Each structure stands twice: as C-alpha cells, then as structure tokens.
Amino acid sequence: MNKAIQQVSRRAFLRNTAAASGGLVLAYLTGQAGEAIAQVSKADGTAATGDFTPHALIRIGADGTITLVSKQPEIGQGIKTSLPMVIAEELEVSWKDVRIIQGDLNPAYGSQGAGGSTSTPTNYNEFHRLGATARTMLVTAAAQTWGVNADECHAADSAVHHPASKRKLTYGALASKAASLPVPDAKSVKLKDPATFKLLGTRIGGVDNLAIVTGKPLFGIDVKLPGMLYAVYEKCPVFGGKVVKANLDAIKALPGVKDAFIIEGTDNIRGLVPGVAILAETTWAAFSSRKQLNITWDEGKTADDSWAGFAAQAKELAGKPGSTVLRKDGDVALALSKSAKMVEAAYSYPFISHASMEPQNCTAAYNAKDGSIEIWAPTQNPEAGQNLVAETLSIPKASIKLHITRSGGGFGRRLSSDFVVEAAAIAKQAKVPVKLTWSREDDMRHDHFRAGGFHYLRGGVDSKGKLIAWHNHFVTFANKQMRDGKATLQTGSGAGLSGDEFPGRWLENCLLEQTPLECSIPMGPWRAPGSNVFAWVFHSFIDELAHAAGRDPLEFRLDILGDKDIVPGTGERGQAYHVGRMKKVLQEVADKSGWGKKKFPRGQGQGIAFHFSHRGYIAEVAEVTVSKQGELTVDRVVVVTDIGAQIVNLSGAEHQVQGSVLDGISTLMYPELDIQKGRIVQSNFHEYPLMRIKDSKTKIDVHFLKTDFPVTGLGEPAFPPLAPAVCNAIFAATGKRVRQLPLLHTDLSWS
Known part of the structure; x- marks a missing residue:
C-alpha cells in the first residue's frame, strides 16, 4: 500500500520499527562494482537503536518478521513477488515470514524503472549477493553468541542452527547482534548452489493477490x-x-x-x-x-492528417529508394534476378492503443x-x-x-x-x-501509441530452395524534434528498424531501407517494442518464401540460422545472437507440438515462428481451425522459452507466457485506430474491441529450457512469435495469407 492510503510513510515505518526492535537493516547501495553490498547501522545512535536508512531493502525485526522492500514498479508482471524471492532464497527464510512493501522513488535504490523486461536481469545477481550477505552476518552473529566457528553453523527456515549442539537461534533473536557486525567483503560471501534452491523455481502466488481480489486500495486510482x-x-x-x-x-x-x-x-x-x-x-x-x-x-498544421493519407504516401514511396539504408550486403538486385523463385509482398499494421x-x-x-x-x-x-x-x-x-x-x-x-x-x-x-x-x-x-508501419518486401530462393536475397523497404513514422537548434525527425519508439533484424545478419545479399513519414502523433513503447510487429512481418514472409521453395517451414528456418554458434551484432549496441539457443528452442517446440507428425484436414493447420526479443529466445507453434465461413479458432499454442539458467517464480513465469499468448491473439485479431482530420476516431471499447474472457479458450502449453546463460525477464519475449505462428497456421489451413493487421481485414472463408 502507498503512504496516502496507510496515512503513514514507509520512511517512518522503517525508522520507527527498526528503532523499536533493534532490528537488522541492510541498505541497497549502487555503484560498487555492480554488487548489492550491505551497509549496516551501528549500535550507538548509529547502532543499538537499529535506526537504519529509509531506503533499506531488508529489515529483520526482533519478532522474526522479515520485511523486504520491492523497489521496481509492479504493473502486473509479478516483479513485486519474484525479486524478493531471490533475496529470500539466499537469506534462507521461510516465505511465510516475509512481508513485502513497495519502495518509493529513491536514488539509493539505483534503477527503478520497469520496462523492456529488464527488472530481473538488472537485479538478479545483486539480489543474490544482498541476501547472501545478510545470511552470512546472521550466521556470524550466532557463531559469536555460541563461541563456535561459523563453519559449524548453517542457516535454514529463518534461523541459524548448530547441529553439533542442536542449538538454534531465530533471525529475530540475532537481529540486534548482527547489526553490530562489520559487513563482510563481497567476494568472501558464498552464494548458494542453485541445486539447493528451495524457493526459486517453485510456484508462489502474487503477494498482492488477496488484496486485489478483495478490492483493497493498492492502485494509483485508489489514492485519497x-x-x-x-x-x-x-x-x-x-x-x-x-x-x-x-x-x-x-x-x-x-x-x-x-x-x-x-x-x-x-x-x-x-x-x-x-x-x-x-x-x-x-x-x-x-x-x-x-x-x-x-x-x-x-x-x-496536422488537422488534415489521416491514416488513409499516410497509407497513400507509403504506397507512393514503396518503389523508391529508402531515405536511410540500414543494411546493405552483397548485390540484392542481382541475386533476385538470378533467383529460381522470387516473392513480393506488402505488409501493414495500424496505430494501436495500450488500453x-x-x-x-x-x-x-x-x-x-x-x-x-x-x-x-x-x-x-x-x-x-x-x-x-x-x-x-x-x-x-x-x-x-x-x-x-x-x-x-x-x-x-x-x-x-x-x-x-x-x-x-x-x-x-x-x-x-x-x-x-x-x-x-x-x-x-491521447495515448502514446504503438506506431503503424508499412513493409514492402522482396525475397528470392535458389534452385535448391535456399534463401539468397532479402529486401525490405520499411515506411515508418517519426516526430519532428529540435536538437541543437535544428529540426530533426525522430522515429517513434519501436518504429525504427535495426540492420540486425532477422534474417539480415545471415544473408550474403540483404538490403534494409527505411523512410519516415512525419506526423504529430505521440508514439511510445508498446509491449515488446518493435519486435511485436517485426516478428509478424518477417516470419510471415519467411513462411511465404519457404512455401515458394517447396520446403518445410521449420527446416527452412533452421537452414537460414546456419551452423555458426554466435552471429555478432553490428553497431554500438548490437547484440550477439546465440544461434545454438534459437535452434534448440525451435527443435524443442517442434518436438513438443508434434510438428509435421499429424495430417490436418482442410480448415486446420499448424504454423511455426520464433523470435529473439529482450534477451529471450522463444519459439511457438500454433494450431488453428478456420471454418468455411472464415471464423478463426486458435486451438492450441505450444511455447518453448530459453530465458537463462533459472526460472525465478514458476507460477509468475507461466502466467507471463500465457498472458503474452492471449494478448498476442487479441492484438492480432481486433485492435486498430483510425486517424481522420488529425485525431483518433475510436473512443472506447465499443469501437476498440479486445479479447474477452469467454473467447480465451486456447490451450497453451508452456515449456522452459534451463541453460547456462544469464537469467533474463519474461514480460515481453513470448509475445512477438504468436502472431506469425497463427498467421502461418491460417495459411496452412486455408491457403490464405494475412498481410494486414488486424485480422478482421482478411477474408478467411474457404470452400
């Protein structure tokens, strides 16, 4: 709860309860080799009172209650539960003893944003170190109290145990003593072996679940x-x-x-x-x-802007060179002219709201x-x-x-x-x-919208069915901004194409171009910015090329990925692409979904897609049924994810993937915003439909691969592959391609 609701500040809460109980508080400090180093208040005004910094992440009271502060914003991604779990795991506390409170903005906490699926990778290692540091100090406090070596003691269930004498001291009993100890050097603190984790990887319900379902005031709109x-x-x-x-x-x-x-x-x-x-x-x-x-x-000046006008401008620009060349490898025109088969297609998607x-x-x-x-x-x-x-x-x-x-x-x-x-x-x-x-x-x-876009694509395959040429002219949207006294066009968040986008890095002949259309429409990050639409465009067009080549769509994608283990990125922020990880999730999703093992009747089909997004490697297979009248049912989606060495909260992770799939289906099928006379036409959900509970009948199978790579987030990576997987399944079922979003613009009926 926030201060306004409780009528008492967390600052006062931490200060007063620490003073009253002589508890142990560790402050989370930044800028020290990126580690969560603990600072402990001393017992003399600095010390015995336990009056620690108001931006503490851990507080252990004399009554044994462990209070953990969640510093990242909770927007439904479950971070208020999962990140404290990391501290609790290393601290060796019983989850039933833990209370979580939301931290306010405070520079001592370091980064406090929640976006780009960064909360987990930004804090995961530091939080392990923080919990382990607190545990080490508690064990030391117990050992000194008993006059034994710390190596003879171990922590478990919110207490320190000395097996030889069968003695035990609770964390509450040790709090005041631990507060007087010096902080151990970060390098001397031993982290737990992941094989011994008791909490991480289990299913833990959200700490706010009860308050939410009983209507307690938690949200901004509840403040009084x-x-x-x-x-x-x-x-x-x-x-x-x-x-x-x-x-x-x-x-x-x-x-x-x-x-x-x-x-x-x-x-x-x-x-x-x-x-x-x-x-x-x-x-x-x-x-x-x-x-x-x-x-x-x-x-x-923008009162005459319209979506129809933007679409007309884009069509006129389609056959012209792009204003910016993002990637140019080989000779695309020559490769296309020598292709055994060439495919051309235009894909488009509208502005949409976050809603x-x-x-x-x-x-x-x-x-x-x-x-x-x-x-x-x-x-x-x-x-x-x-x-x-x-x-x-x-x-x-x-x-x-x-x-x-x-x-x-x-x-x-x-x-x-x-x-x-x-x-x-x-x-x-x-x-x-x-x-x-x-x-x-x-x-x-008055949203900051996901930008619309237009992609004009050409691709060629050789006589062996190998992809040899790729050309994408992307017409996007940009706002005019003043920089150093000069007006420049800045593409909206997620509206700028990278030269590294798949399959650009993998081809000898690739041309990626971009042309911005100036507009005054505010644009902002929308779940999995860029990836949420680029994955649909690229993996749908790759599917077109696979079928033109007469090849299995899975085999065709594996062939494009090639045999290199890592494909380096370009530019200052280019990310390396671990091909082996992507091939593994592709092969795993094929196995889990029974790819190619079942013959579907007309009107039913499977589609496959993958995407590297926000550090996550995700592949998905969708199974659909399309009636002769064109009514679509997404029957099943199989998802395989590689987001590193540890799933923090299995319940939260499953929910994030399931939510991404349902959100992806909804976004594919329904939402679009029309622009007329410089303004958004739609006003409310009667004009801007989204998926309802009664329509969410899709069976979703979620599988996580544990790898040796760093742990990353999951709020976004599972979203991008959904749309192309479903659209590729629609083609398999009906022979019809979906090249315009939302889906309602495509007649899916067949006979």
Whole structure:
C-alpha cells in the first residue's frame, strides 16, 4: 500500500520499527562494482537503536518478521513477488515470514524503472549477493553468541542452527547482534548452489493477490488525501493543438466545481500538452462538468492528417529508394534476378492503443510554502516522471517526492510521464491536493501509441530452395524534434528498424531501407517494442518464401540460422545472437507440438515462428481451425522459452507466457485506430474491441529450457512469435495469407 492510503510513510515505518526492535537493516547501495553490498547501522545512535536508512531493502525485526522492500514498479508482471524471492532464497527464510512493501522513488535504490523486461536481469545477481550477505552476518552473529566457528553453523527456515549442539537461534533473536557486525567483503560471501534452491523455481502466488481480489486500495486510482479535489484535463483532439479560449466562468458556476483554468503547456507532445483543467468535489462532478466545456482550439498544421493519407504516401514511396539504408550486403538486385523463385509482398499494421485496464491517473500535493510537491503515481518510470516535473515546472528534483503505486497494467504506456506532469501542474496552480483521472476516451485518444508501419518486401530462393536475397523497404513514422537548434525527425519508439533484424545478419545479399513519414502523433513503447510487429512481418514472409521453395517451414528456418554458434551484432549496441539457443528452442517446440507428425484436414493447420526479443529466445507453434465461413479458432499454442539458467517464480513465469499468448491473439485479431482530420476516431471499447474472457479458450502449453546463460525477464519475449505462428497456421489451413493487421481485414472463408 502507498503512504496516502496507510496515512503513514514507509520512511517512518522503517525508522520507527527498526528503532523499536533493534532490528537488522541492510541498505541497497549502487555503484560498487555492480554488487548489492550491505551497509549496516551501528549500535550507538548509529547502532543499538537499529535506526537504519529509509531506503533499506531488508529489515529483520526482533519478532522474526522479515520485511523486504520491492523497489521496481509492479504493473502486473509479478516483479513485486519474484525479486524478493531471490533475496529470500539466499537469506534462507521461510516465505511465510516475509512481508513485502513497495519502495518509493529513491536514488539509493539505483534503477527503478520497469520496462523492456529488464527488472530481473538488472537485479538478479545483486539480489543474490544482498541476501547472501545478510545470511552470512546472521550466521556470524550466532557463531559469536555460541563461541563456535561459523563453519559449524548453517542457516535454514529463518534461523541459524548448530547441529553439533542442536542449538538454534531465530533471525529475530540475532537481529540486534548482527547489526553490530562489520559487513563482510563481497567476494568472501558464498552464494548458494542453485541445486539447493528451495524457493526459486517453485510456484508462489502474487503477494498482492488477496488484496486485489478483495478490492483493497493498492492502485494509483485508489489514492485519497485529506482535502483532495478531483481533476479532469481536456486536451485538443488534434495532436499539437492549443487552447484559444474556453467558457471557464460557466464551468466554475456548475454544481460541485471548485475551479477551472487553462494550462498553456509546452511543445513537447509527450509532456505537458496544453489544455483546460477542471477541479471539483467529486470525480462525477468533474466528469459531468467537462461535458459543458466549450473550447475554441487552434488545431495547428496536422488537422488534415489521416491514416488513409499516410497509407497513400507509403504506397507512393514503396518503389523508391529508402531515405536511410540500414543494411546493405552483397548485390540484392542481382541475386533476385538470378533467383529460381522470387516473392513480393506488402505488409501493414495500424496505430494501436495500450488500453490498460486502469486509465492514466496521478495524485499530487503541492506545498506553496517551500515549493515542494509530493506525487502518487502508477508509473513504470518514476525517475523520468520526477525529471519531467522538475524540468517543466521548475521544481528542484530534491523537492519532488514520488510514491510508486501498483499499476493496473502498463505494457509500456506508463513509461511515459505525461499524466504525472499534468497532475503536478494542476496541483501547483490549484495549491490543493489534486487527483487527476483520465477517462477511457482520454486514455485511447491521447495515448502514446504503438506506431503503424508499412513493409514492402522482396525475397528470392535458389534452385535448391535456399534463401539468397532479402529486401525490405520499411515506411515508418517519426516526430519532428529540435536538437541543437535544428529540426530533426525522430522515429517513434519501436518504429525504427535495426540492420540486425532477422534474417539480415545471415544473408550474403540483404538490403534494409527505411523512410519516415512525419506526423504529430505521440508514439511510445508498446509491449515488446518493435519486435511485436517485426516478428509478424518477417516470419510471415519467411513462411511465404519457404512455401515458394517447396520446403518445410521449420527446416527452412533452421537452414537460414546456419551452423555458426554466435552471429555478432553490428553497431554500438548490437547484440550477439546465440544461434545454438534459437535452434534448440525451435527443435524443442517442434518436438513438443508434434510438428509435421499429424495430417490436418482442410480448415486446420499448424504454423511455426520464433523470435529473439529482450534477451529471450522463444519459439511457438500454433494450431488453428478456420471454418468455411472464415471464423478463426486458435486451438492450441505450444511455447518453448530459453530465458537463462533459472526460472525465478514458476507460477509468475507461466502466467507471463500465457498472458503474452492471449494478448498476442487479441492484438492480432481486433485492435486498430483510425486517424481522420488529425485525431483518433475510436473512443472506447465499443469501437476498440479486445479479447474477452469467454473467447480465451486456447490451450497453451508452456515449456522452459534451463541453460547456462544469464537469467533474463519474461514480460515481453513470448509475445512477438504468436502472431506469425497463427498467421502461418491460417495459411496452412486455408491457403490464405494475412498481410494486414488486424485480422478482421482478411477474408478467411474457404470452400
């Protein structure tokens, strides 16, 4: 729970309970060789009171309660449960003794963002070291208490044991003694052998599950402060538009309305956009009065933009050279001319919304006396929110306290901080605590969208059915930005193609080009940015080429991957590609799904795809049924993942894969946003359908491969291969190719 709900800060909680119990607190420090080194308070004002730093990750009380602080935002990916499990494993504590609380933004914690499936790989090794350091100190404290060698003792079940004398001391009894010990050198701390793990790899339910299903206040939208007013914020429906005038006096006269004013905003389309704020005594009064708003807008230069217009521009550019060459190997034109078979195809996908179940919201309280502000936000990127508020409102970062609440979904949307700076700006002007709540219409029409795109592809295979040429001209979207006084076009997050994208690195003849279309539509990270659409395009087209070559789609992909164990990346951030890992997951998914062993009747089929995304190697096989009328059922999806040496929480990992598959099916089938007259047409779920529970009948088989590679995250890697696997299965079932998203644009009927 956050401070606003509990009416007591975690800072005070840790300080007061540590002082009362003489407990052991280890602070998580960064910048020391990347290890989680412990700092222990001493027993003399620094020491006996147990008054440790307020950004502690571990606290052991005299009553034996172990409190672990989760520093990353919880957006439904399960990190609030899984990362503390790593500490608990090394600490040798019983999970029943552990309490988890959400940490607020604090520089002592280091990185606190949750995006890109980075929370686990960023913290995994450090958290092992932190737990082991605490365990080592507790064992030392017990050994000194008994006057024996530490080697004669071991920790288990929240206690230290001395087998020879059959003595035992609980962690609670040892807390005060351990707090007086020096921190051991990091290199001297022995980590557990993974073979002895008791907690990691098991199924542990989410620590917030009970609170969620019983409706306890956990989310940003639940926050309440004394004297708080409720705010809405109306922005121009055309991206980049500004307020000219509004009927503020009429709005202020409405029942329950306390104030209404214009905020000029900035030119940053991902920051504080100009608009009109209304403050009222209740959310209902704020939303109701908003309907009476009469605003004159300066809609700006983009009021004539449309999706149809963008599509026409893309088609015109298709046959021309791209403005940027991302990769050029060999002579593609010559290789295509010598191909035994050449395939051409155009793939396209629309802008879509994140549509998280909890709309954007934020609560802010501005202190006019000292110019400080306190914020409660369901954010994926709290530091970015703090920075945006500081830069936009000229408030020193040190004067901005940000509490991280649980988020009702994120999928990359809450990496942006526009809703945070809006609440802060309104609170600063109003001089009272303010809770800003976006409506569903706000959320859909003022999202930072997944960018649309157009791919124009040509590929060639030789007489032996080997892929010998690949050309992709990608027409994407970009926003104009000022850098060093010059206007430049910056492609949206996930809207820029890499020269390393599969199969570019593997071919002697490859040409990857990119041309941006300028737009004012704000774009942001969307689950598995880039990969979520590129995997569909590339692995669907690879399937086209495999069938043109008369080869089994699995065999064709294995042939492209080749025999090199590692294919190096290019450029400063190019990632090496472990071919052996990908081939292994492909072969494993083929085995688990019975690939090629079953003859499907017309209207049923299997499809296969894989993708390297966010450090994860994932392959999937989909089995589908398509009725003669074109109704699609995804019967079964088999997923094999390689995300390293350890699955942290098996329950959470399975749920992440299952959720990725269902989210992938939903995204493939339904959502799209139309743009007309510079604005988003769709407003709510009646115009923007998503999969419902009654439609989620797919059987999902999840398999994890344990390898010797570093542990990584799982919020995103399983999403990208789903769409191409399903679309390739549709082709196997019907002979029809899906080259446009969403699926509803393709007639799947057959006879």
